[in-house]
Amino acid sequence: MLAAAAAGLLLLGISLAFYWVPDAPIEGFRQRIFYIHVPIALTAYACFFWAAWKALRLLWTRDQRYDLESYTAVHMGVIFGILTLVTGSIWARTSWGVWWTWSERQLVLFLVLFLFYSAYFMLRFSVDPGPRRANMSAVYALFGVVLIPVSFLAIRLADELIHPVVFTRDVNSNLVGSQLLTFGICFAGMLALAASLYTNELTGKRLDERLSELREALS
Amino acid sequence: MTSAEKYVTAAYLVVLAVVLAYIVIYAFKLSRLEREVAELAELARRRRETQSEPEPEPEREEVAG
Amino acid sequence: MSYLEDVGTLAAKDLRLELRSRDTVPAMLLFVVSTLVVFNFALPAGASADAAYGLLWAALVFTAILGLTRAFAAEREQRVLDGLVLAPSDRSAIWLGKVIAVVAFLGLAEIVALPAFALFFQPVSWELVAGVALASVGFAAVGTLLAAMAAASRARELLLPLLFLPLVIPIVVGGVGASIADDPGRYLGFLALYDLIFAILSWASFEYVVTE
Numbered sequence: 001m002l003a004a005a006a007a008g009l010l011l012l013g014i015s016l017a018f019y020w021v022p023d024a025p026i027e028g029f030r031q032r033i034f035y036i037h038v039p040i041a042l043t044a045y046a047c048f049f050w051a052a053w054k055a056l057r058l059l060w061t062r063d064q065r066y067d068l069e070s071y072t073a074v075h076m077g078v079i080f081g082i083l084t085l086v087t088g089s090i091w092a093r094t095s096w097g098v099w100w101t102w103s104e105r106q107l108v109l110f111l112v113l114f115l116f117y118s119a120y121f122m123l124r125f126s127v128d129p130g131p132r133r134a135n136m137s138a139v140y141a142l143f144g145v146v147l148i149p150v151s152f153l154a155i156r157l158a159d160e161l162i163h164p165v166v167f168t169r170d171v172n173s174n175l176v177g178s179q180l181l182t183f184g185i186c187f188a189g190m191l192a193l194a195a196s197l198y199t200n201e202l203t204g205k206r207l208d209e210r211l212s213e214l215r216e217a218l219s
Numbered sequence: 220m221t222s223a224e225k226y227v228t229a230a231y232l233v234v235l236a237v238v239l240a241y242i243v244i245y246a247f248k249l250s251r252l253e254r255e256v257a258e259l260a261e262l263a264r265r266r267r268e269t270q271s272e273p274e275p276e277p278e279r280e281e282v283a284g
Numbered sequence: 285m286s287y288l289e290d291v292g293t294l295a296a297k298d299l300r301l302e303l304r305s306r307d308t309v310p311a312m313l314l315f316v317v318s319t320l321v322v323f324n325f326a327l328p329a330g331a332s333a334d335a336a337y338g339l340l341w342a343a344l345v346f347t348a349i350l351g352l353t354r355a356f357a358a359e360r361e362q363r364v365l366d367g368l369v370l371a372p373s374d375r376s377a378i379w380l381g382k383v384i385a386v387v388a389f390l391g392l393a394e395i396v397a398l399p400a401f402a403l404f405f406q407p408v409s410w411e412l413v414a415g416v417a418l419a420s421v422g423f424a425a426v427g428t429l430l431a432a433m434a435a436a437s438r439a440r441e442l443l444l445p446l447l448f449l450p451l452v453i454p455i456v457v458g459g460v461g462a463s464i465a466d467d468p469g470r471y472l473g474f475l476a477l478y479d480l481i482f483a484i485l486s487w488a489s490f491e492y493v494v495t496e
Binding site: 087093094207215 | 227237252263
């Protein structure tokens, strides 16, 4: 169901982004990356917040099933985070001719978050499974969402220190109705995609768990 | 295709590629799960068979005593 | 006020241990000065004055990691941390006691590092000192929590830098800003905000990191 909604919304959204929406005034055709880059970025944030929520539930109730849910959400977030970095890099390339720039705050924030959540996996893989690991992962996931606004503030403050060549982009200037609608559809589609991938992966992981339990019980 | 169009399409294609890659990885995982379930079913069946063998023993004892 | 007594006892224990064994602080001192010397060779001839301040902060980050790795090392070897967790005191007292000790060690390293920096590279302003002080609290606060996590893992020394570096990027920004910006007050305020947020978060969640 979820997957069907995701497929439908994304197909519609992408078609609209390519065929229906008018060219942006200054940016031109390349502005259309906006319709996939920003929804992916927002979805990544959503995944991290979802992971933090599940982490909070784990610490609050000590119910171990939240551990897998939090972990899967972080995994989704990292996948979408990587996609954000890649699409953002492509957008930078087509806008300014460089594959990376430190003056794109969202990109830099995602780089920091990518490093942070990659370390999450390092943490999980180097601790034996159990309630201790679940607790540590949960605390770390909570630190992550607190880091998001703090990092953003830091990056804004850093902008003035690093004196980059300031690249600007006409992103949020007066989005026309059709553009807003297309963006909304793409955003909803991305969220649905993340949700359906999440449920799939969660089911897969739980099956893994059940199977190893079965295996132990039988041998 | 203009250069701008190439980049825009590339961005969308990258997203598609990642989603497809995910699906492929999942297909592999599903077939592995299938195999494991089959193995475990086999284990369970063998377990059931070995558990049903010891039953004839008590009957023979009664006959002897 | 038994909580504060516990904190005091724990901090005193760490300081006394260090006083007797003298292995962490001398290493940190030597490390930070060596790093500064390396940076002299790492900076090209035309580098701006500001670049040197940036490198100072890099040196401070890595010195902090060095100190933190050692902070739980003794605990690890003697399983003291496990014993402390079993003790009836509030586990967050362990965190606070450890933070005080780490700040002390870092402070000692900085008392040597800053004059060395002023000697080798650039003058040191009061804002810079304030920034270093605030940053040390931040390093200690999140570092102690992360060091406890790393101590429970198999990767130990490898894991701590990986966990630590992304989290302290804001501290580096604040510190460098306090050193070179025209308006250092803003950056000092940001450092204070960071310290407040992450100290509270670390204090509250330490309990969960060390128990099942």
